[in-house]
Amino acid sequence: MKVLVSGKVEGIVLKSKNPINFLGTVDKKMGIISDKNHDLYQKSIKDTVLVFPYGVGSSVGAYTIYSIKSNKTSPLAMICKKADLTVATGCALANIPMITISDEEFSSIKNGMKISFDTDSNQIHYQ
């Protein structure tokens, strides 16, 4: 795992097959995915460990990540396959732990499973 924003987290996985565009498809107040074509449509990302391939769209989307954190509707942590600047800087600003993992680890994570990681000890645990 590669640490982009450090932290220690335990929570339930919400996994997306599709990339996420934070600008425009994530509700800034509620933290709900509002894009009908997205596999997480109408799901709340609040207090989840959000697992998705990578972020897409305008870098202003980083402000959306800051907004959901301010509104207490943000995920506890984000785990991606690939790092992009929108998600990386958005999580850094909002202080949401964020890591990237290998393709194999990514495919082994399932929706609803419990996951914990600690960036200090470089450990991920699945249950």
Place this chain on the structure above:
Amino acid sequence: MELTKDEESALKGEQGEIMQMAYRILVATGEATDADKLVPIEWAHLSGVNYNTIGDAGEEFLSSISKEARVKVKTTLNPMGFDIDNVSNYGLDENFISKQLSIRNSYETMGVIPSFSCIPYEIFDIPKVGTQVAFAESNAAIHANSFDNLKTNKESAFSALASALIGKSPYSSLRKDDNPNITIQMKVKNPNELTYGMLGFFAGKVGDTSVNISGLGDMDKRQTKAMCGGMGTSGTCAKFIFGEGNSNCEKIDFDEKEMQNVHDELNTAEKGDIITLGSPQLGLDEISELAGKLKGRSFQKRCMVFLPRTVKEQSTKIGYTTELERAGCEILSDCCTCLSPLINKDSVDAVTTNSIKGAFYLKNSNGVGVNLKPLSQIIEDETR
């Protein structure tokens, strides 16, 4: 990424919350781009100024950090949502105006120069060859790397802000190496500024972090800016390198067919209700040329001309402003065609412009149709 002891301590919060946040942003940026260290920069140019784009969260964030945060290097700023001198003519709502003024105030409090311009490379002195800077405005980053011999990655609004507060940026990508794997061969005869804008847009789509371009002759300022504006709009690419590149480079032609494809994507209307010029904003050379072309002629429609305040002041002294206003131009400082709340689909169906960047955002963000034409054609068709 390796950090010095001092940088580690700031990341741990030992130098206050603001520095901790700024270091968190640069470390995340550095890890995302495989940087091995931070390097000093001498100039930051920030995006994230227009209330239209950063919204309430942005306004609140800037207001909160500006209580303590101060920039450490020369820091300049992108355009905002309106020109304070004539904002009352545009019917913007009070909430927009007050939030925008709060954003302006926050940046000024932090020590940022209120330049409100997307062409810092034209209105400020350029530092010596090879100077590391952090430019978040895409056309400015491309111009800095390709024409001004400076070094910057295409920064995000946050990485540029964090760099301004710390005075450093992650040492990665275009800051250290540039070996593009694609060469675009220019194959269009008699190009004008619109052609160069479309070439830039095409290059941004096919290029990775930088592209080689061959077959270009001399370009003037307008064509250069058009190319940078076009490229910044369509991709993540942030540098033109002029020449063929090495023999392994994939070669792609930019010919009449590719140009037509870009034109078809962006040109969505046969004519515009209004005309907008300046995206990126116009510099003094272009204003001089425009004033020359408009001698004895007048626009038959509303024509909005966007330029930085410093350029407007110079233009007024020389007399260009009077000439443009006589010809029916509305002159606006501090703001830009792109993402402007001044142009909206309730009052305008389509806009005529010669800007590829303007065309893209007018279509995608403002939801209006776009009629693309070179400036010479606009003046021929729209003035008498």
